[in-house]
Amino acid sequence: MTMIRRRWGGARSAVSVAAAGLLAAAAIPVLAHQAAAADTLGSAAAAKGRYFGTAVAASHLGESAYAGTLDREFTAVTPENEMKWDATESTRGTFTFGAADQIVSHAQAHSMKIRGHTLVWHSQLPSWVSGLSASDLRTAMNNHITQVMQHYKGKIYAWDVVNEAFQDGGSGARRSSPFQDKLGNGFIEEAFRTARSVDPNAKLCYNDYNTDGINAKSNAVYNMVKDFKSRGVPIDCVGFQSHFNSASPVPSDYQANLQRFADLGVDVQITELDIEGSGTAQATNYANVVKACLAVSRCTGITVWGITDKYSWRSSGTPLLFDSNYTKKPAYDAVLSTLGGSGSGGGGGGGGTGATCSVSYAKTQEWSDRFNGQVTVTAGSAPISGWTVTVTVTPPQKISATWNGSPTWDSSGNVMTMRPNGNGSLAAGASTSFGFTVMKNGNSAAPAIGACTAS
Ligand code: XIL
DSSP, X not given: OOOEEOOGGGGTTHHHHHHTTOOGGGEEEEEEEEOOOOOSHHHHHHHTTOEEEEEEXXXXXXXXXXXXXXXXXXXXXXXXXXXSHHHHOSXXXXXXXXXXXXXXXXXXXXXXXXXXXEEEOSSSOOHHHHTSOHHHXXXXXXXXXXXXXXXXXXXXXXXXXXXXXXXXXXXXXXXXXXXXXXXXXXXXXXXXXXXXXXXXXXXXXXXXXXXXXXXXXXXXXXXXXXXXXHHTOOOOEEEEOOEEBTTBOOOTTHHHHHHHHHTTTXXXXXXXXXXXXXXXXXXXXXHHHHHHXXXXXXXXXXXXXXXXXXXXXXXXXXXXXXXXXXXXOHHHHHHHHHTTOOXXXXXXXXXXXXXXXXXXXXXXXXXXXXXXXXXXXXXXXXXXXXXXXXXXXXXXXXXXXXXXXXXXXXTTSOEEEEEOSSOOOBOTTOEEEEEEEEEOTTOOOOOEEXXXXXX
16 A cells, blocks of 8 residues: 655645535534543554554464464564565675565555664674675675665664664673774764665664663663764664563663653664563563553654564563464553553453543545545543544545554555544543545545544
């Protein structure tokens, strides 16, 4: 599906055209109804204005339970290995994108965001790179960034431009790597500058582990980001891998750490979450991570590092939300209810009581081949933190553009589920609107607007 994104201005004549009372169908009030909380990770996160992603391996996409769980629950993907240097340029100058392309196509077909992972990293780096001289390495690094980003230009929400460039422990020093050792401290800045010039619309992230709490390593990353922001070096986000286990537990200052980075003027994202364990203990840890992200307004999304324990890189630690049979674990229920959703067990609900909303529809503009529609969402007598509305068009009509919302689509492409795009929180009685363009293809019927669900 190709979506043309338009700015709000697209519906500027809304009031006058609606006031002209064009067609009987032009204003359809839909009754408020009681909130039914979202029942998937992705929809619950979307109601909070965030994505919920997972690492994906192309080799498993053919497994129906794997793809089915992915498509049902997740709104973002990160290729687990397929975009790394050893996968994309194992031989100098020869680029291989087949496996990563499979993931990207799948994600696009399901309107999922894509995190690009990763361009410059000491690991999974072909040996030819480490053998280069400094000047040759600089050329190779910039070429690698350029070729890979160019191939996916316009398709990537955020790139992990540089991964894991700092040492563990108390030194706060850079990690030894071919890039660090030959190009010196400036290699990160150079990588980010090159990345910005190739795809200015992708968010550019620095990504690392053991930086989840406040410690010497995260301080060093913090100082680098602060320096970049002060000097205008392009950086948009910091990724916190968040691989946790008993030796590396969820830090108590996790939220404070995310917040201090956000306060530098970057988005923060939880990029590779997995937490070893089982049962309630694992569930509580997951809930705490989700709470921390929800408490930081610039925490834009959470990605778990795999769907099922079966294929986890740390499989023996059973660190994910679905067991090896794709059954939801207590950790899944905890994440869903912390996101404000509620699962089949009905465990969650948390905080959604009394949240209702109503919708009204107006056709705001019409041309011979298309019309613009606008849906206004109004909170009931209690404030709401999220809303969901479906818009169903009559084939062969197609929605060709949307604005002021985050759409997902059913497999037919006729049913669009719209969720907030930063406009999920409404005071009691307050309204927001989203809009869309319907290509008539010979049929000018008004779309059916479903009831509004609030959280
Ligand atoms: C891991 C993958 O999950 C494994 O399949 C692979 O063998 C090694 O890499 N930090 C990262 C990820 O940034 O790319 C790593 O992924 C996990 C640690």
